[in-house]
Amino acid sequence: EAGVTQFPSHSVIEKGQTVTLRCDPISGHDNLYWYRRVMGKEIKFLLHFVKESKQDESGMPNNRFLAERTGGTYSTLKVQPAELEDSGVYFCASSPRTGASNYGYTFGSGTRLTVV
């Protein structure tokens, strides 16, 4: 079984530019999550999809961040325009539907975003 795949693994962009991160969850996993770890801080929740629907986006920092999951498969997270404080590691994770609320998820290896 393929794991959670994230692309790109690293991205360096200038302040004001746009970046799109992609996540391919484990096949068949209805739940998809985005998390972020900024330097020196803990990993923080951004949002949660169930299939193509946003279940909880309470962690999205502001309207410069847009997440989509068209067709309930892969997801993208767009940052537009990027600011310096957006630098960090963005993790995607997925979990199956049944009984998922009691299970930890499977994480991807993350995208390290550096805004200069």
Place this chain on the structure above:
Amino acid sequence: QKEVEQNSGPLSVPEGAIASLNCTYSDRGSQSFFWYRQYSGKSPELIMSIYSNGDKEDGRFTAQLNKASQYVSLLIRDSQPSDSATYLCAVKMDSSYKLIFGSGTRLLVRP
């Protein structure tokens, strides 16, 4: 006060010793508790989950939960250099899928 607190470490133990990692949480509504291991530059990997008070053992790992004290710990027996990593404690409310993470404890196992 942080929602999930962990000592950042590093916690240094000799090979073969027991490593004890601790975590406290603030929300009494937390119902599910997880320990993730993260090697540098890699993804967090789930190693233990615990939901009820007491101990749960899996190989060299034992998770301990005390809801009254709002405390969860991870014991690693016969520590190996390959156990050197950052260990992340995460908690979850039953009503939510959201994990709340601590900042992690770095463990160093000396050969």
